[in-house]
Every structure is written in C-alpha cells, then in structure tokens.
Amino acid sequence: MTNNNFQKYETAWCPGCGNFSILDCLKTALEELEKDPYEVLMVAGIGQAAKTPQYISANSFCGLHGRSLPAAVAAKIANEKLTVIVNTGDGDSYGEGGNHFIHNIRRNVDITHFVHDNQIYGLTKGQASPTSGEGQVTEVQTTGNINTPLNPVLMAIAAGAGFVARAFSGDREHLVRIMKQAILHKGYAIVDILQPCISFNKVNTFTYYKNRVYHIEDDYDPTNKIMAIERAMEFDDKIPIGVIYQEEKQTYHEKNKVLCEGEPLLDRKIDMNVIKKFISELK
Amino acid sequence: MYNILIGGAAGQGIDTAVGILEKLLKKSGYFVYTTRDFMSRVRGGHNFSVIRFGDEIITSHIDHFDGIIALNGETIILHKDKLNENGFILCDNKILTDEPKAIKLDMDKMAQELGNIRVAGSIAIGAVLKLFGENLDHVEEVMKSSVKQPYLEINIEAINLGFGSVDERFKHIDGNFSNWIMLSGSKSLALGAIAAGLKFYSAYPMSPSTTIMEYLASKSVDAQLVVEQAEDEIAAINMAIGASFAGARAMTGTSGGGFCLKVEALGLAGIAEIPLVVVDVQRPGPATGLPTRTEQSDLKFVISAAQGEFPRMVIALRNHKDAFYQTIRAFSIAEKYQIPVIILSDQYLGDSTASVEPFDLESITMDEPKVSEEDYANYLRYRFTEDGISPRLIPGKTKNFVAADSDEHDERGWITESAKMRVDMMDKRMKKLIKLEEELLEPDFIGGESCEVLIVGWGSTYGPIAEAIRVLNQKEEGKYGALVFGDIYPLPKKLLEKMASSAKKVINVEQNATGQLAGLIREETGIQCSHSILKYDGRQISGEEIVKELLGGDMND
Numbered sequence: 147m148t149n150n151n152f153q154k155y156e157t158a159w160c161p162g163c164g165n166f167s168i169l170d171c172l173k174t175a176l177e178e179l180e181k182d183p184y185e186v187l188m189v190a191g192i193g194q195a196a197k198t199p200q201y202i203s204a205n206s207f208c209g210l211h212g213r214s215l216p217a218a219v220a221a222k223i224a225n226e227k228l229t230v231i232v233n234t235g236d237g238d239s240y241g242e243g244g245n246h247f248i249h250n251i252r253r254n255v256d257i258t259h260f261v262h263d264n265q266i267y268g269l270t271k272g273q274a275s276p277t278s279g280e281g282q283v284t285e286v287q288t289t290g291n292i293n294t295p296l297n298p299v300l301m302a303i304a305a306g307a308g309f310v311a312r313a314f315s316g317d318r319e320h321l322v323r324i325m326k327q328a329i330l331h332k333g334y335a336i337v338d339i340l341q342p343c344i345s346f347n348k349v350n351t352f353t354y355y356k357n358r359v360y361h362i363e364d365d366y367d368p369t370n371k372i373m374a375i376e377r378a379m380e381f382d383d384k385i386p387i388g389v390i391y392q393e394e395k396q397t398y399h400e401k402n403k404v405l406c407e408g409e410p411l412l413d414r415k416i417d418m419n420v421i422k423k424f425i426s427e428l429k
Numbered sequence: 430m431y432n433i434l435i436g437g438a439a440g441q442g443i444d445t446a447v448g449i450l451e452k453l454l455k456k457s458g459y460f461v462y463t464t465r466d467f468m469s470r471v472r473g474g475h476n477f478s479v480i481r482f483g484d485e486i487i488t489s490h491i492d493h494f495d496g497i498i499a500l501n502g503e504t505i506i507l508h509k510d511k512l513n514e515n516g517f518i519l520c521d522n523k524i525l526t527d528e529p530k531a532i533k534l535d536m537d538k539m540a541q542e543l544g545n546i547r548v549a550g551s552i553a554i555g556a557v558l559k560l561f562g563e564n565l566d567h568v569e570e571v572m573k574s575s576v577k578q579p580y581l582e583i584n585i586e587a588i589n590l591g592f593g594s595v596d597e598r599f600k601h602i603d604g605n606f607s608n609w610i611m612l613s614g615s616k617s618l619a620l621g622a623i624a625a626g627l628k629f630y631s632a633y634p635m636s637p638s639t640t641i642m643e644y645l646a647s648k649s650v651d652a653q654l655v656v657e658q659a660e661d662e663i664a665a666i667n668m669a670i671g672a673s674f675a676g677a678r679a680m681t682g683t684s685g686g687g688f689c690l691k692v693e694a695l696g697l698a699g700i701a702e703i704p705l706v707v708v709d710v711q712r713p714g715p716a717t718g719l720p721t722r723t724e725q726s727d728l729k730f731v732i733s734a735a736q737g738e739f740p741r742m743v744i745a746l747r748n749h750k751d752a753f754y755q756t757i758r759a760f761s762i763a764e765k766y767q768i769p770v771i772i773l774s775d776q777y778l779g780d781s782t783a784s785v786e787p788f789d790l791e792s793i794t795m796d797e798p799k800v801s802e803e804d805y806a807n808y809l810r811y812r813f814t815e816d817g818i819s820p821r822l823i824p825g826k827t828k829n830f831v832a833a834d835s836d837e838h839d840e841r842g843w844i845t846e847s848a849k850m851r852v853d854m855m856d857k858r859m860k861k862l863i864k865l866e867e868e869l870l871e872p873d874f875i876g877g878e879s880c881e882v883l884i885v886g887w888g889s890t891y892g893p894i895a896e897a898i899r900v901l902n903q904k905e906e907g908k909y910g911a912l913v914f915g916d917i918y919p920l921p922k923k924l925l926e927k928m929a930s931s932a933k934k935v936i937n938v939e940q941n942a943t944g945q946l947a948g949l950i951r952e953e954t955g956i957q958c959s960h961s962i963l964k965y966d967g968r969q970i971s972g973e974e975i976v977k978e979l980l981g982g983d984m985n986d
Contacts, residue, residue, distance in 0.1 A: 185825050187675070192835070200834075200844060205824035207674055208834040208844075209667060210697055216664040217671030221824075223655055224629060224677035228825045249660035403650050412676035412823065414653045416626045418790055424620060424648060425788055428610035 151183050152176055153203040164315035164341025164352075165194060168262055169201055171318055172233070175325035176204075187228045189218035191243060193269045194343075195235035195262030212242025219255040219398070225410045226399055229329065230257040237267050240276040240296055247298075251305040251334060255398040258328045259336045261298065262315075264343035265350045272346030282349055298338050299390055300378040303371065308395040309335035310374070312387050314359045315342070316352055320387065327389060333397045340385070355385070362388030369393060430483030431561060431599060432491055434508055437500025440472040446498075446550040447478040449575050450557060454482045455611050455784060456567035458604035462487040464969070465780045469636070469720040475503055484604035487783070488748065488892030489972035495599060496560060498553055502526060517598060519556055521549070532556070534594055540587065545580070548587035555591025562601035565592060606784050614752045614778035614889075615640035617785065618708065621756030623652045624793055628677035631657040631668040636720045637776040638682045638710040662690035666707065670694060674703050674833055676823035678760060682708035685727045686717065692734045695769050699739025701833040702811065702819065702858065704763035706756075711775040713967045722967030723776035725888055725940035729948065731771050732918040738855070740766065740862045743918035745773040747873065747891035749783045751915055757793055762868075765796035766861045767821055773917070775940070777969040778889040798822075805829065809840040813853065817860030862919060871924040872914040877907025882979070883932035884911035885925070885958065887946050889969070890938055896972025901979065909979075914946065920953045929956045936960045936984060938975060960984045 188199035192211035199206035374391035659665035832842030
C-alpha cells in the first residue's frame, strides 16, 4: 500500500478547522489498516463534518441531515464486505439524528461512527448544538444556552454500545490509534472527537481542549462499565481521551437468522421454487 | 351467490373463524371474497367480516346477507335489517333476542361439554357449513393448517357437533375455484415483492400496512431477505435507500401518516437516483384519522410529496391480482429508471381476501442495471445519456468509486453549485420521464365501447365499479363504461382522451372528499368531470351503492 491511496482534495473548510486533522488521521488509519479504497463506503449526513466523504477516495453516500446512520447500517446489511464509516457532526448525530443514534447502538451493526464534535452548529453559522455548554451565547441563544449539554459518551455507554471512545483532533497520533481500534472493533463503534470550530465557537477553542484532555492510563480497564461511566462523566477541567468502554457483543449480522451465514445479502438469488411453495400454501 | 356476516367484539375470535370458514368454502369450489371492518381497539367494540362466495368471480362486497353469525347481541341489532328474506341469524342461546330468524344454539355449553369453551367458534363453523349445504370433506385438512396440534381433534369434533345441530337452508353451488389461491391484498403485494427479488424491507408498524411487514418477516429466512423494524418512519426509508444504494433491492411500507415522515427521503432517492419502492396503504386522514378504515385521499399528496422536482411513478393497486403483478413491475421500473416508485393500496384492498388465479411466475421479467465496457473504463455515476438513465454500479463490486449525494452534483456525483451543471443535471433526471411515459399502462376499460356515461376511478374502487357497470349494462346494454387507473402518475392519457371525447358524461367515483383523480385529469388533459360520486366515511363504496348513485338524481338525466 502506498500512502496516497485515499488521496487529497481541495476542501471547503475554514483554515485552522479541526476537520483537517480528522480527515488526515482517517486516511492514515485506513492506509495503516491496508483497507482497499474500493471496499470502503464513507457515509455522512449534512454539515461541515459531513463533507468528509467528498475529500477522500472511496465510495460515498452523502444523504440527509441526521440520517447517516440508517443509510450506513442498511448498506452494511446489504453488503457486509464493505467497510462502512460514518463521519458527521454533533448536530447531525445527536440533534436531528438523535433517535437513530440510540437505536443503532441497540442494533450493533458493524460500522464505525466518527462524530466531529465541535459543540456548535458550523454550517448554519453558530447556533447551539446538543453538546454546547450551558450559558454559551450565540446568535440564537442570545441570553446564553439554557439547555443541559448532552454527554454522548455517557449516553452511548448507557444505551449499550460495545465501543465508546473520546478523542481530540489536536492529538493526531492518538486519534489515528483510536480510529484504527474503532474500525477494527466488531460491531457499532463510536468515537466522539472533540474539535475546535475556529469561526463560531469562541469558548471551546483549540487551547480549551488542549489544556483539558489527558490520555487514559495504560492500566485502565475499559471493560468495567461502572468505571467507564465515571470516566464518561469527567467532562470539565479534565477530559479523558481514549477508549472509555469496550465490550465484545454479538453483532447484528451474527444475531440475524438470515445474515448469520451465507453470502453477502446482495449476492443471494431468488429461488423460484421457494416462491412456488409460498403460493401453494395459499391454495 | 351467498353473503354472510360474522360479527362480534374485538377479541372474540372473529378473524380465526373467518379464516377457517373462507378456506373451507374455497376448497369446496367457491370464489371467495372477504372484506374486513374493524375498530382501532384490541378488545370490545364492534368488528365484523363479510364473506361473499359463489360460482363466479366476485369483485365487490354487498350490504345484505343470507346469514349473520352473531357472537354478541350488538351484531344482531346493527345488521338484522340487512338480512335477506330467507336469511338466518346464528347465535348462542344466551344472547337475548326475539328475532324470528334467529337460530339459537347452546354453543358455549356444547363447547364446555367437549372440554374447552374456546371451541364454540368451531361449532358455529360446523353449523354454517350445514346451513349452506356443504359437506365435511375438507375440515381435517383445513383445521390442520389453522389450529395447533393439541387443539386439532377437539376443534374437528366441535365442527361435527355444530354440523349435526342444524338443517340445510341453502343449496351448495358447484364452483371451479378450488385450485385458485386465496390471499389478502397486502399479502399479494408482499409476495410480489419477494418474487421481484426483494432483499431488504424496513418499516415502522402502522395500520393498515403492518400485514406486509408481518408476512415478509414470516418468510424472511426461506426467502433470504432481511426485514428490519425501524425506530421510526424516517429511519425506515433512509435504511431502504442505503440498502438499495449498496445493491440490495429494497422497499419500505407505511400508511399516510408514516409517508408524511418519509417525504424528505423520497427526494433523496430522486436526486441521488436510487431505485426505491415505497408502499402507502391508505387510511382516512388527516393526522391519525380513522386508523383501521379505508380511503383514497393520498393521491395528490404522493404525486407531489417532497420539495423540489424529480421524476417518480405512482401505481394504484386495483385488486388482489394487481397487487402481485404491479408490485413486481414497480421494482422493475424503479431499477430501470433509478427512481422512487410509490405503490398506493388502501385498507379495503390490503385487508380483504379474494380468490386469485395462481400467479404465473414464468411471466415475470425484471429490468436489471445495464453497464457497458465503456462505462467501466471511465466511470461516471451520473453520466449524461440520451434517455437520462446513467450507468449504475454497486459500491465494492468493481474498481470504480460509486458516489451518491443529496446535494446537486456533477456526473461523478461530486457536489457542485454550477448554474449550468444544475440545469443539465435537472434535465437529465426529468428526461427519464419521456421514456417512462412510453411504457405506461392505460387504464382498464370495463363496459360498452361506445358508452354514453363514462365512469373514471382508480385503485381499489375497481371491483365495485366493475360490478356496478355489469349490473347497469344488464339494464341498458352498452350505456355505461368505466376506466379504472392503475398507473396513475404520470397519468396515461390516450385511452381517457379517446373515450371521454365520445361520452356524454364523465363521472368520477372516488373514495375521498375532493375528487383528487378528477383534479389530476383536469390538470393533465383539460377534461372536466360533470359529476362526482365521492365517499369518505371510511367505508368502501359497493357496486350497489354506485348503481344507486348513478340511477338517482341529476346523474341520470
């Protein structure tokens, strides 16, 4: 594998945006895992983060705002040979797509979900997102955000996700490592990636995150759910980054009676004798 | 031809009894046509089914009965006035009624003596068989497929007991339909989807569409397809689109309320050119409306649903046979043109059962994606072509990248805001309609070729309209004719324009309040319907009602 399999394209992001390093790290992770770009499917909704599939050589599906997960899991159900990766933002994943976030944790289809979490709406120019801090003033939250921010890592663990990690766009080496683990994880894996939005979030800046994040210790046991919940709740002066919770769980494909054995779904042919049998049952 | 009503409260086992009785009647040679009328509740209320059976093809329910099987007193009160002269009411003798036509049997006590109160329904089935001059030849076979083994013997005994407790009232009629199949409209649709190669069905439970999901789920392992109950309607359609993009033939189904939620994604299938079949089993709206009842009021909604403009096709199902073949065709057209195809059914058709000639699987043809050598060499997912149909590859299957985007895009599928590209891409997509219009199926014509009165209708009113035309033309030969649309959007116009030009009157018969088909016809052809027969009480119009409407008032001038 050469280093340029996933290529570079001109982007429409603001200079200094956290998305650049997330994109670079993703390409590096895929290359280091020796993924064939033709077997990778990048899926996104709509938003600044959701432009990611357009800047990488792979198959791509840029659907509707909030609806990346349903399309991604169904593509994986159709063809399990695809490596399906969702890159999309905090508004897309936790706001408009909140219901899909909860229920796809329950499904546990083997896809990877990278959330570019800058705690603000970027594409629509700076309104509060589900993860924006309380009190944050925006063009819409003019007297300060009065809603409690969502803790997606805590929520994912509580809902039963098998791989939950937090990372920071400014810590590239660490991010690549976490991305590789997430892609290799069998089942639904979510990485909430903290990233600065240099245009619209003047609170959660690069320095803000830089001063708070710390690597989870090497002897941390990510299979201990109670400990994981405690770490997930640590989101203030100190923010732990790394794999916060991991558990081997049966995937959707393993649990589904049709998918658990045989060829990928799309390659299965209709057997007319089976249909004849269905018809004769109606006689 | 006979007609019986079985009524009672929800939870009294009407469905089970009707299911067994209609199978027995079909095996005996009858054409069977059963309509279901039930309330949106699991216990109590008043539910009933009407089984019409005879030695000829039946296409409509009627509202007078040879027999009423009353599981409660309310059934008698509500329906006794519709009993024919020599009709009967079969009921348990603990129901207090002084109806002279009542045949009272001590069914609950007889069932208790047999050892299980729950076999009272089978006693009634036995009695009905005797009343209509049937024999018991098919009882064992049918009961084996209808009740669990431990209860088989006692139920057969119960049927025998009921059979012996009454006298024959009507003569058996010999029919030739015992080899036909019998199924509901929703089951027929689901079977059509399987035959078309359905691999992925996602839906959220919603009456009256859930039967489709249940049937597909019951066959999923044998048919090698995945049925996924989605967290909401939006997920359901976006899943179907994702699966289809990745190469698995996909469908989603719902009723009007769910369709509302799916609308944005319908446009996604349109702009990203992803084949998709969406089923709307209509019920009366707006909002929750009448959840378990019937209406045809989503036509104008589905032909214009979603922002922006994109090619789509809408097919209305007319009867049980249509439900199978037109569903297959919906998949074929979706694949060929890479568009969303919407199938309009409704509660009346979806829940009713009818005898149908066994489906001909040899006649099934599917359009598969065509990709040439040249396409592979320099692949463009949205290549400009003469007919607007671009080469569709499946991601992961070749050394080409496949892109889909809900943003406007160029031939590669990459986002663009170029004014020229926008126009070229819109034109490319809309151009697909030119070819599609060439293969539209004209509406079915029933009645006199040079009719004075032309009825126009669509979808499930086909059967009642057909019965009405038959009856009317027996009185005045050839005066009445009807066009009933299956393909409805784009609207096939040729036959309509020809017939309407010679008819004195064009009358639309629709199951809605505003005459949506009449509006579409006026918009597309300028033809104005002179009268309307519109029904929107949640109950399907019958052939008899149409006859009555046509012969009364100013329509018969």
